[in-house]
Amino acid sequence: MxxxxxxxxxxxxxxxxxxxxxxxxxxxxxxxxxxxxxxxxxxxxxxxxxxxxxxxxxxxxxxxxxxxxxxxxxxxxxxxxxxxxxxxxVYLPKAMSEDELKEALTAIIAKVGASAPSDMGKVMGAATKELAGKADGKAISTMVKSLLANS
Missing domain, CATH: 1.10.1510.10 (Uncharacterised protein YqeY/AIM41, N-terminal domain)
Known part of the structure; x- marks a missing residue:
């Protein structure tokens, strides 16, 4: 429906x-x-x-x-x-937990071959398409920044 x-x-x-x-x-x-x-x-x-x-x-x-x-x-x-x-x-799909988001973003980072904070644009492009409706853009951005800063 x-x-x-x-x-x-x-x-x-x-x-x-x-x-x-x-x-x-x-x-x-x-x-x-x-x-x-x-x-x-x-x-x-x-x-x-x-x-x-x-x-x-x-x-x-x-x-x-x-x-x-x-x-x-x-x-x-x-x-x-x-x-x-x-x-x-109520009409939106259930949002991803922080752990699920971190796991998904780690996989996306590996897939696009990002290794430094300067690769954030590549990661965000792929992440926003793949995680559309599952996670908030601000949460994705914050998590990507922290993951790329630690790599």
Missing amino acids: SLKTTIDADIKAAMLAKDKVKLLALRDIKKVILLEETAAGKGGELTEADEMRILQKAVKQRKDSAEIYKQQNREDLLEKEQAEIDVIS
Whole structure:
């Protein structure tokens, strides 16, 4: 079942449950999916990778907003953003643990033949493609820096 179909069903359930926060987050995701489908050159169908990219972007935007609200002591808005992050995260695959990430990145470093911090670009290119949807870009970057610094 596609993400769009799942979101539609969950929107109906949120309406029936009168869950405003969930409904708002799901409608926002549906809007972004529809915009992507109708974008020039897409042909109306999104791949699973496109759907994961959309969800990750939505979560990242909300995390950035939440950070700003936290700095400005806006607890009301911070709670709203955090609730939306929780709703959207349900549709994302389970994130890799730190040990799993380290193991995967060690394999990628060996595969691309990186040995110094100057090879970070090669590693990041391969890692972001291979670990898309499984790990946060910031976590990947931090781990790659530490692994290349120690080699």
